[in-house]
Amino acid sequence: SQQGEEDPQALSIQEGENATMNCSYKTSINNLQWYRQNSGRGLVHLILIRSNEREKHSGRLRVTLDTSKKSSSLLITASRAADTASYFCAGRGGGNKLTFGTGTQLKVEL
Amino acid sequence: EPEVTQTPSHQVTQMGQEVILRCVPISNHLYFYWYRQILGQKVEFLVSFYNNEISEKSEIFDDQFSVERPDGSNFTLKIRSTKLEDSAMYFCASSETGGPYNEQFFGPGTRLTVL
Numbered sequence: 001s002q003q004g005e006e007d008p009q010a011l012s013i014q015e016g017e018n019a020t021m022n023c024s025y026k027t028s029i030n031n032l033q034w035y036r037q038n039s040g041r042g043l044v045h046l047i048l049i050r051s052n053e054r055e056k057h058s059g060r061l062r063v064t065l066d067t068s069k070k071s072s073s074l075l076i077t078a079s080r081a082a083d084t085a086s087y088f089c090a091g092r093g094g095g096n097k098l099t100f101g102t103g104t105q106l107k108v109e110l
Numbered sequence: 111e112p113e114v115t116q117t118p119s120h121q122v123t124q125m126g127q128e129v130i131l132r133c134v135p136i137s138n139h140l141y142f143y144w145y146r147q148i149l150g151q152k153v154e155f156l157v158s159f160y161n162n163e164i165s166e167k168s169e170i171f172d173d174q175f176s177v178e179r180p181d182g183s184n185f186t187l188k189i190r191s192t193k194l195e196d197s198a199m200y201f202c203a204s205s206e207t208g209g210p211y212n213e214q215f216f217g218p219g220t221r222l223t224v225l
Contacts, residue, residue: 030210042218043153043201050211088153095166096141096208097155 005101006089012107019076021104023089024069030092032065032072037086037103046074046087079108112136114217116202122223123192131187131220133202142185143203143214144177146170153201159185160208192224 006023013019023032031050035043049056049065049072056063062075076083086105090098115134123129135142144156157167159177176188185204189196199219205212 033213035216040199040221043203043216045213045215048211048213090153092210096143096158096205096212096214097166097168098145098153098214099155100145100153102152 006087006104008104009102010105010107012109013079015079015081015108015110017079017108019079019083019106019108021074021087021106023072023074023101025072025089025091025099025101026070027091027093027099028067030094032063033090033092033098034061034063034072034074035088035090035100037088039085043088076106079106081108081110084108112138114202114204114215116200116217116220118220119218120221120223122225125194125224126191129189129192129222131189131200131202131222133185133187133217134183135185135202135204136206136215137183139204139206139215141165141205141208141212142177142179143205144187145201145203145216146198147201147219148195148198156187165208189222192222194224197222197224 033048034046047058049063060077065072086103088103090100117132142159147153155168157171158165174190178186201219202217203214205214
């Protein structure tokens with residue numbers, strides 16, 4: 001898979017359910033960041049996990065990182081309609097540039 | 111909460127024209143970036159800037175592109191002679207440091223349409 005590839009590409013759930021999105025990457029990273037993008041809008045920073053961390057929480061978000069498998073997951077618990085957006089992972093390797101994934105489109109239905 | 115701002119939100123230009131996209135990074139941040147997202151595609155890195163110099167650039171960032179920090183608050187991206195394929199959403203970002211664990215905060219983007 002390519003650097004920063006998410007699956008599933010699209011996810012539709014009911015409000016109150018949990019949403020899990022996965023991200024895989026190819027090259028080594030210093031950190032991995034997750035962003036949310038509402039349709040046609042800007043990127044909102046959600047959470048950063050360092051390469052030496054395995055799990056991190058922020059509110060209803062839980063991120064895991066497995067550097068041996070070069071993968072990360074984002075869990076949104078108790079989803080809300082307002083969580084409907086595209087979610088991207090972005091890895092930072094050497095240098096400062098972020099390499100973004102293809103994104104997961106999450107739709108939370110009432 | 112401090113945020114990155116960008117102007118204009120939408121820019122329409124004719125092919126071959128020059129455009130300047132403007133950004134105001136978060137005030138205490140030292141590293142600045144431009145990314146772009148062609149409709150339906152991934153967000154792609156263009157350039158990073160620190161201490162009034164380009165620190166890293168991608169293959170996309172060719173001689174048609176330039177960046178500048180003209181004063182203490184603005185950070186600009188200039189495209190000298192726009193092409194149809196330059197149509198995209200352009201995002202400015204900034205980070206406080208350049209360390210391995212810095213968070214990059216993005217602006218709302220400028221949608222550039224080249225006709």
